[in-house]
Amino acid sequence: xMPRVRHGLAIAAALLLPLLSACSVxxxxxxxxxxxxxxxxxxxxxxxxxxAYEDHVYETRESARGAEGGGGGGCGxx
Amino acid sequence: MLTHTRPMNWIKPILVVAAMLFAxxxxxxxxxxxxxxxxxxxxxxxxKNIKLSELRGQVVMINxxxxxxxxxxxxxxxxxxxxxxxxxxxxxxxxxxxEEDSGAADKILKxxxxxxxxxxxxxxxxxxxxxxxxxxxxxxxxxDGKLRYLHKGYRPGTEEDYQKQIRExxxx
Amino acid sequence: MAATRRILFLAASMAVCxxxxxAVLPEDRADVMYHRYDGGGVTVDGPSILVRKSIGQSVSLNxxxxxxxxxxxxxxxxxxxxPYSEERTQTSLSMDYLxxxxxxxxxxxxxxxxxxxxxxxxxxxxxxxxxxLTTVSLGYSVGNDEVGNNLDPTFSExxxxxxxxxxxxxxxxxxxxxxxxxxxxxxxxxxxxxxRSYRFRDSSGTGYGYALEDGKYPRTRTSNALAFKLKxxxxxxxxxxxxxxxxxxxxxxxxxxxxxxxxHPLKENWTFDVRYRFYTQSGADFYSDLFDRADQxxxxxxxxxxSSFQDHTIGLGVSYAFKPEQWQFIDRGSFNLSLDFIRFxxxxxxxxxxxxxxGEEPLLGFTANVIKAYLSIWY
Numbered sequence: 001x002m003p004r005v006r007h008g009l010a011i012a013a014a015l016l017l018p019l020l021s022a023c024s025v026x027x028x029x030x031x032x033x034x035x036x037x038x039x040x041x042x043x044x045x046x047x048x049x050x051x052a053y054e055d056h057v058y059e060t061r062e063s064a065r066g067a068e069g070g071g072g073g074g075c076g077x078x
Numbered sequence: 079m080l081t082h083t084r085p086m087n088w089i090k091p092i093l094v095v096a097a098m099l100f101a102x103x104x105x106x107x108x109x110x111x112x113x114x115x116x117x118x119x120x121x122x123x124x125x126k127n128i129k130l131s132e133l134r135g136q137v138v139m140i141n142x143x144x145x146x147x148x149x150x151x152x153x154x155x156x157x158x159x160x161x162x163x164x165x166x167x168x169x170x171x172x173x174x175x176x177e178e179d180s181g182a183a184d185k186i187l188k189x190x191x192x193x194x195x196x197x198x199x200x201x202x203x204x205x206x207x208x209x210x211x212x213x214x215x216x217x218x219x220x221x222d223g224k225l226r227y228l229h230k231g232y233r234p235g236t237e238e239d240y241q242k243q244i245r246e247x248x249x250x
Numbered sequence: 251m252a253a254t255r256r257i258l259f260l261a262a263s264m265a266v267c268x269x270x271x272x273a274v275l276p277e278d279r280a281d282v283m284y285h286r287y288d289g290g291g292v293t294v295d296g297p298s299i300l301v302r303k304s305i306g307q308s309v310s311l312n313x314x315x316x317x318x319x320x321x322x323x324x325x326x327x328x329x330x331x332x333p334y335s336e337e338r339t340q341t342s343l344s345m346d347y348l349x350x351x352x353x354x355x356x357x358x359x360x361x362x363x364x365x366x367x368x369x370x371x372x373x374x375x376x377x378x379x380x381x382x383l384t385t386v387s388l389g390y391s392v393g394n395d396e397v398g399n400n401l402d403p404t405f406s407e408x409x410x411x412x413x414x415x416x417x418x419x420x421x422x423x424x425x426x427x428x429x430x431x432x433x434x435x436x437x438x439x440x441x442x443x444x445x446r447s448y449r450f451r452d453s454s455g456t457g458y459g460y461a462l463e464d465g466k467y468p469r470t471r472t473s474n475a476l477a478f479k480l481k482x483x484x485x486x487x488x489x490x491x492x493x494x495x496x497x498x499x500x501x502x503x504x505x506x507x508x509x510x511x512x513x514h515p516l517k518e519n520w521t522f523d524v525r526y527r528f529y530t531q532s533g534a535d536f537y538s539d540l541f542d543r544a545d546q547x548x549x550x551x552x553x554x555x556x557s558s559f560q561d562h563t564i565g566l567g568v569s570y571a572f573k574p575e576q577w578q579f580i581d582r583g584s585f586n587l588s589l590d591f592i593r594f595x596x597x598x599x600x601x602x603x604x605x606x607x608x609g610e611e612p613l614l615g616f617t618a619n620v621i622k623a624y625l626s627i628w629y
Binding site: 065 | 273274281283285287298300314316376378380381382384387389413415417419420421424427429431432433434473474475476477479483487488489497499501503505507515534555556561586588590592620624626
C-alpha cells in the first residue's frame with residue numbers, strides 16, 4: 001500500500017489545483033477581519049522551543065516521522 | 079543510489095502547475111489611488127462624530143489600523159509626529175480603527191498615545207467602502223476630497239514618502 | 251544539485267504572482283527551557299536555549315543550543331548491558347530572509363554524542379497569496395550521520411538522509427485555519443542501532459531459552475507522512491485544535507496519530523492548555539520479538555521502536571504572561587510549565603527483565619512523564 005510516484009503527484013495536484021484560479025481572487029476574509037487569526041492562541045506554533053522538543057520525544061520512540069511543521073494564519077500584515 | 083520512490087519525479091509537475099498559476103495572476107498594488115474619497119461619519123475617541131466631507135479644504139490622511147497589527151503599532155508614533163508638524167498648515171490625520179471591540183484599541187492608545195483623532199469603524203463599513211486590502215492602509219486625500227495616494231502596509235522609511243506627499247498636497 | 255535548482259526556479263516563479271506587499275518576519279524572542287523525560291527506566295533531561303533576532307527588515311537569525319543528558323538505563327540496556335551514550339549536544343543556526351510575500355529559510359544543525367554525529371542542512375521557501383489567505387511552502391533537507399559504537403572503536407558507519415516537504419496553510423474563515431503537510435524521508439546507509447540485537451530460540455547454553463545476534467537491517471528506508479492540522483477560534487476567547495497524521499514506509503510500518511487540544515486564556519495573564527494524543531503503529535516487516543532461529547530471514551530486528559504498539563498522551567500546560575516595567579529592552583515575557591503523561595503499550599515486544607520462559611514474558615508497558623519548564627521573552 002505504498003504511495004508510488006502517481007499518488008504523490010495526485011496529492012500534490014490536489015493541494016495546488018484549487019489555487020489555479022487567478023492570483024487576484026477576492027479574499028473572503030478581509031485584512032481587517034483577522035483579529036482572531038492574529039491572536040497568539042491561534043498560532044500553529046506558539047512556542048518553537050517546546051514544540052521542537054515534543055516532536056523529538058516522539059520521533060525517538062516512534063517510527064513515524066515528518067510532516068510536523070506548519071505556519072500560516074496570523075495577522076497577514078504588510 | 080536511491081532506488082525506491084523518486085520524489086524528484088513529482089517536483090517537476092508541481093513546478094509546472096505553480097508556474098502556470100503564477101503566470102495567470104496579475105500584479106496588484108500601485109501606490110496611486112484615484113477618484114473621490116468615499117464619505118463617511120464615524121464616532122471618534124473624543125466623543126464627537128467626524129464627517130469626512132466637512133474636512134474639505136484640508137489635506138486628509140486616513141490610516142486604517144488595528145491593535146493586533148504589529149506594523150500599525152510601529153507607525154503610530156511617526157504618524158503622530160507628522161500630524162503635529164503639518165496640522166497648522168491645513169493637514170489632518172484620521173486613525174480609523176477597524177476592530178469590532180473598541181476596548182482593544184483604547185488599550186493600545188493608553189500605551190501609544192496620539193494627538194490625532196481616532197475613529198471607530200466597528201461595523202467595518204468604512205474599511206469596506208475604501209476596499210482596504212492590507213493592514214495597515216494609508217490613504218492621502220487632497221483639498222478637493224479626491225483620493226491621491228495609497229500605501230499598503232508599513233515598513234520603516236515609508237514615513238519619508240508620507241512626508242513628501244503631504245508637502246506636495248499642502249502646496250496645491 | 252538538481253533539487254536546489256528546481257526549488258530556486260520555484261522561488262523565482264513565486265515572486266511574479268501576487269501583490270508587491272510583504273509578509274512579516276518571525277518575532278524576535280529568546281527562550282530558555284529545562285526539559286525532562288522520565289519513563290521506562292530512562293531519564294533524559296537538559297536545557298534548550300533559543301535566541302532569535304532580526305536584522306533590518308528582511309533578515310532574521312536564529313540559534314538554538316540543546317542538550318540531552320541520559321542518566322539511567324532502559325529495558326534494552328538492562329537486558330543486554332550495553333553502554334548508551336550519556337550526553338548529546340545539538341546546535342543549530344538558521345536564517346530567514348523575507349522578500350515581499352516570500353520567506354526563505356536556510357539552516358544548519360549539528361548533533362554530537364560520543365557514538366553518533368549528525369549534520370543536517372535545510373532550505374525552505376514559503377509564499378503568501380490570495381490576500382494572505384494561503385501560504386504554500388516547500389522544503390528540502392539533507393543530512394549525513396556518522397555512527398560509532400562505544401564497545402568497538404574500529405566500528406564506523408554512515409547514513410545519508412534527505413527530506414522533502416510540501417505544505418499548504420489555508421485560512422478557511424475568520425475563525426479557522428487549516429494546515430496540510432506532506433513529508434517524504436529517504437535514508438540510505440547503516441540504519442541499525444549498533445547496540446541492539448534480535449533474539450532467537452536457543453535451548454542450548456545460557457538457559458534463558460534464547461540467544462542474541464546483531465540486528466540486520468535493510469540499507470535503505472523511504473517513508474511518507476501526510477498530516478492535517480486544524481485550528482478553530484471559539485465564540486469566546488479560546489481555541490480548539492485537531493491533528494491527524496498518517497505515516498507509512500518501505501519497512502512495512504503503517505502508523506497514524508490523532509491529537510486534540512484546547513487553549514483557554516484566563517483574565518489578562520494566564521493561559522491554560524490541555525491536549526490528548528493517540529498514536530498507533532504496526533510493526534516492521536522484519537521485526538519479531540523472538541525469532542525461531544538465527545539468520546531466519548535476510549533482515550531481522552527486535553527494536554521496540556519497530557514493533558507494533560500504541561501510546562496515549564495527556565498534556566497539561568499553564569502559562570503566565572508579564573510585561574516588565576523595569577527593563578525597557580523587553581516588550582513582554584511568559585513563564586511556562588507543561589506536563590505530559592505518555593502511556594506506552596506494546597503488542598509484540600516482551601519485557602525480558604520481568605522474567606518467564608522465552609516468548610512468554612509479559613508484554614512491555616510503561617508510563618513516561620515529560621516536563622517542559624521555560625521562560626520566553628520578546629524584545
